[in-house]
Amino acid sequence: MRILLVGSGGREHALAWKLARSARCEQLWIAPGNPGTAEIGINVELDASDAAGIVGLATREQIDLVVVGPEAPLVAGISEVCEAIDVPVFGPSSQAAQIEGSKAFAKALMAEAGVPTAAHHVFEDAAAAHAFVADQGGTWVVKADGLAAGKGVVVPADHRETLAAISTVAATKAGTRLILEEKLSGPEVSLLAICDGEHAVPLLAAQDHKRIGEGDTGPNTGGMGAYAPTPLLPADQAQALVDVVFTPILRTMASRQIPYRGILYAGLMLTPDGVRVLEYNARFGDPETQALLPLLKSDLVDLAWRAATGTLKDVQLSWEAGAAVCVVLAAANYPDTPRTGDPIQGLDTLPADVLAFHAGTRRRADGALVTAGGRVLGITAVEADLAQARQKAYAAVDQIHFDGMQVRRDIAVQGVR
Numbered sequence: 001m002r003i004l005l006v007g008s009g010g011r012e013h014a015l016a017w018k019l020a021r022s023a024r025c026e027q028l029w030i031a032p033g034n035p036g037t038a039e040i041g042i043n044v045e046l047d048a049s050d051a052a053g054i055v056g057l058a059t060r061e062q063i064d065l066v067v068v069g070p071e072a073p074l075v076a077g078i079s080e081v082c083e084a085i086d087v088p089v090f091g092p093s094s095q096a097a098q099i100e101g102s103k104a105f106a107k108a109l110m111a112e113a114g115v116p117t118a119a120h121h122v123f124e125d126a127a128a129a130h131a132f133v134a135d136q137g138g139t140w141v142v143k144a145d146g147l148a149a150g151k152g153v154v155v156p157a158d159h160r161e162t163l164a165a166i167s168t169v170a171a172t173k174a175g176t177r178l179i180l181e182e183k184l185s186g187p188e189v190s191l192l193a194i195c196d197g198e199h200a201v202p203l204l205a206a207q208d209h210k211r212i213g214e215g216d217t218g219p220n221t222g223g224m225g226a227y228a229p230t231p232l233l234p235a236d237q238a239q240a241l242v243d244v245v246f247t248p249i250l251r252t253m254a255s256r257q258i259p260y261r262g263i264l265y266a267g268l269m270l271t272p273d274g275v276r277v278l279e280y281n282a283r284f285g286d287p288e289t290q291a292l293l294p295l296l297k298s299d300l301v302d303l304a305w306r307a308a309t310g311t312l313k314d315v316q317l318s319w320e321a322g323a324a325v326c327v328v329l330a331a332a333n334y335p336d337t338p339r340t341g342d343p344i345q346g347l348d349t350l351p352a353d354v355l356a357f358h359a360g361t362r363r364r365a366d367g368a369l370v371t372a373g374g375r376v377l378g379i380t381a382v383e384a385d386l387a388q389a390r391q392k393a394y395a396a397v398d399q400i401h402f403d404g405m406q407v408r409r410d411i412a413v414q415g416v417r
């Protein structure tokens with residue numbers, strides 16, 4: 001099969017690595033890709049959101065299957081434009097991707113489907129939200145309705161911070177509509193499922209580490225590391241959750257004539273009162289994918305094809321025994337304004353069985369590899385258990401250097417018992 005992968009981050013490097021291992025992958029193109037994917041397939045200089053460019057490439061290269069990494073092209077409608085030229089896409093339509101693109105849409109869907117989630121209220125502007133909080137009192141989680149590049153959610157400590165957060169969130173690019181949510185507590189787990197519009201096949205449960213600092217302190221990031229499986233949600237419990245968090249959503253979306261095909265990512269909080277869905281994403285998690293795919297034995301091309309063509313019924317995944325840990329190496333000043341251009345050393349010294357997924361890297365004209373984004377690399381090790389996987393991942397991390405490198409030393413600690 002001739003496959004086109006859209007995106008350029010660490011998640012896409014992991015997707016490219018896994019797709020290329022399939023006997024069904026004849027040739028792989030990545031638009032635009034990164035220096036890591038350049039070693040696996042053919043990078044094409046095209047913006048991930050350039051729908052016309054993607055369609056042109058798919059036609060020219062006679063692509064059989066398009067796999068979409070990030071949410072922005074999905075929300076912009078890349079699936080529809082590819083389907084219009086009869087190329088199956090592993091990724092939802094723009095309408096279905098609203099499950100990530102609009103929190104108000106997602107909350108209404110959850111309510112209709114009966115999915116357990118935090119109680120919430122929607123407001124058309126900051127003034128209305130402000131008046132509600134001033135009247136009701138209490139502490140509320142404040143969320144922008146639209147995509148806000150990770151800046152759209154504030155979890156305030158108290159009532160006063162709630163009022164301040166309303167103004168901050170209303171000032172993001174996501175638009176003025178706001179959501180106030182009941183503040184929940186508990187560990188967070190990422191549960192992803194491959195969906196074909198009707199059936200959902202869950203992956204192993206993974207845990208991300210969103211804050212920049214050890215012990216979950218400091219500002220939120222895209223994710224500083226991940227591991228799988230997490231003992232917080234063993235495989236049998238994850239399987240049981242399919243009928244709680246995925247199937248009802250697929251059924252409700254199908255009944256609204258917006259079938260969901262692709263990866264559906266449920267961000268779960270394990271509260272003292274049971275599992276609650278905090279959010280859905282319309283794509284693979286980053287960096288969860290860099291921990292999950294190295295454990296997946298099943299053929300990803302086959303799974304993506306089945307999801308895209310509605311033939312996932314009765315599919316079961318097979319997994320390597322053991323666990324995977326992915327540690328993210330971030331640039332100086334991440335998550336604010338990451339510094340770029342720092343030369344990266346030591347990648348060539350890593351053991352052959354450690355995976356170094358590129359995210360924000362760039363090849364200079366002289367061939368040197370330099371930093372080019374906030375999250376620079378994801379270093380993944382797979383071992384018989386989490387403790388060993390951690391040890392191996394961090395031993396590899398210690399061989400890599402670039403100026404200003406930021407690393408959390410406590411990735412997967414919560415999972416090691």
Ligand code: AMP
Nearest residue numbers: 118141153155181182183184267278279
């Ligand atoms: P979201 O983008 O909706 O996943 O929110 C980002 C982060 O904010 C989550 O990963 C949680 O850590 C936190 N969060 C979101 N909603 C809530 C909530 N209702 N209660 C407590 N924390 C939340």
Ligand code: GLY
Nearest residue numbers: 208223285286287
């Ligand atoms: N790792 C969090 C996300 O991909 O949204």
